[in-house]
Amino acid sequence: MRRDIRRVALLGAGVIGAGWAARLVESGIDVVVADPDPEVHRKTGAVLQNAERALRALFPEPPARRGSVDYAASVEAAVDGADFVQESAPEREDLKRALLARADAVAPADVILATSTSGLLPSRLQADCRHPGRVVVGHPFNPVYLLPLVEVCGGAATAPETVPAASAFYASIGMHPLHVRTEIDGFVADRLLEALWREALHLVNDGVATTDEIDRAICHGAGLRWAFMGTFGIYRLAGGEAGMRHFMAQFGPALKLPWTRLEAPELTEALVDRVSEQAEAQAAGRSVRDMERSRDDALVAILRALEAQGIGAGADLARWRQGREIMSKFD
Template sequence: MATTVRKAGLVGGGVIGAGWAARLLLNGIDVAIFDPDPEIGRKAETVLAGARRAWQRLIPAGLPAEGKLRLASSVEDAVADADFVQESLPEREDLKIDILARIDRATRPDVVIGSSTSGLLPTRLQSGMAHPERLVVGHPFNPVYLLPLVEICGGAATSDATKQWAADFYTSLGMHPLHVRKEIDGFIADRLLEALWREALWLVNDGIATTEEIDDAIRYGAGLRWSFMGTFLIYRVAGGEAGMRHFLAQFGPALKLPWTKLEAPELTDALVDRVAEQSDDQAGGTSIRELERIRDDALIAVLSGLRGEDYGAGKTLADYARAVMAKLPAAANEVDETKPLALHETPVAADWIDYNGHMTEHRYLQVFGDTTDALLRYLSVDADYLANGGSWYTVETHIRHLGETKAGDRLTATTQILGADEKRIHVFHSLARASDGACVATAEQMLLHVDARTGRGGPASGAPAAKVAALAKAQAGLAPPDGAGRRIAMPGK
């Protein structure tokens, strides 16, 4: 078998084939692709552009030098000098058998051939090949260039060496190979998806739910958990400290209820033992409480990512956070505005720590951003003001890192107004460790009042404008804090 893949031949350039082309090209592999569609070049380039954009965000440091894309004139032209072949034709068994036999004749005997079939049996697909031992199912998921799962399934004639080579190769592309140990229609993932899909169609057919309601049931609930723990591990956690056996005992009787059109297998003692033992192996000694922490942290990561896109459950979170912020009370009336305002404090969370054991750089910006939000609340920027489009945006920041913080430290932030006018607020935040009062960081920022409806700067109004003016006047006599007005420069420059 080829040890190094420099050239890949792709047969079929639809959504899946073009996705494979993008993943291979972005891994530095030259690709020759054949598809009779006269628009194949444009479509492949469009998918590749989307893949580039995605991976530039995932790995900003960059990927290997991109491979070259060539449009082949025939199946044979695409695969003749390939070190690896991936077939992604429509799900027609007769078509795949015929084309795979042609690929087999046109390639070196040591070249592994992967099929993207979603559920056809590889034993039948390899039936026309002279070298069937090198055919393996490599079933990906859309978008191929982004989702890591690839199911590997061999036919009766597929060698173990082929399956292992394919697993290693797909792994080198940034994928997660899942070995389907027994040949079965639909493999593993599509059987699960098909069960959900069929039940969803029944719900629409019976007038129980709309397509949107069904999607919402997934994307705002279990779908978020599935993204990192799947089904069995989540149910293990749901069983509490007693684990999977308790979950099965508590919820097993529901399998007899008419909750789905599908029938469940009998929950025999043997099946309970098998599920519980495999769940123990899966957990690998990790306690339920630790799994709960991992679950919560992973959910926070997923929700935070979605919030950044303002989509799905992330939009729900963002809307809620804005509403909560607007309702939080301003600082108590006894605050002395002639001194820097203590408006925000926070513990240093464990996941804020970098490889050196200290709070990572971007968390300082987060804390200072939260401090600015606290200032805006103090200035009476409430739900009504935000709804009318008014707010201050941070347009410039200069952070100084003066000390180290570790997990468990508690930080307090104070804010001094260095200047203000009808559009701008010049602020200086100082971040101190509560245990000893040591200043660990400062941030000097310029805030610009913006009408969010137009995206343009404009004067503040109402209570916030009055409070800014009053606070700026109250702090006008304060001495400039140490470090204010600093710029980055070499000594003596």
């Protein structure tokens, strides 16, 4: 698989595709966007502007070479000449299959075709490609330009060298590739997030808590720990000196109690209205871009704090910083 990546085709430039664009150009890689939205220039521009602001707070020196952003009139035109393709179109299997097949028809066989899908199975997405061996999931997290995690998952027809090659590329742009070894709906991270989301929807639906109360229950407590230590690490400590066995013995009975319902509630119009109205009230009239800036400021502060500790995503950031310093010496 091709390892020298200088130009990436981005198929779809919504929340995620534009986030990829920001991370890539910051890493000196040119991007070519294909997106039928007539407003794609304006929307991508707004994300790039916010990303630039956050990235300068993370790395005061701009990159030695910033990648360029171009817009193509078709998928084929974007893929032509690209060394890597990242598809971030809406989460619909038929649409993604067709887009990957169109890219596959144009791209040389050593060009990796990655999809940002949040949980669709790569074996199905690669099914219409002539060269399915180069198709892989590269599932990022929003905002792509600040969060390092990317889940990498191959399908039944993915060639053995594709996952390591895609992972090496993602690591080179400051990311933390996690190989999802078993192809499973929702991969690892979204299965966890989905479980929380389903229970949160039940709590709103049943009138137990508002969206704001649920968000406070996360941000003021467990969310702070999750920035650097996962559920198993945290619960190991919760068992005190006696450790995980003690924790499991103590809280084991709760697993039998009705503390969660993993079957999601019906998305009735009333529930959608309630969640949307409460979430709007939480926003208190602030625009999405303004809220993104607040989110990014907090993420930058957390990332820098974790970098000083050398843990979690801070270790990824330290590696990214080191890579940029080496690059700037060669430029």
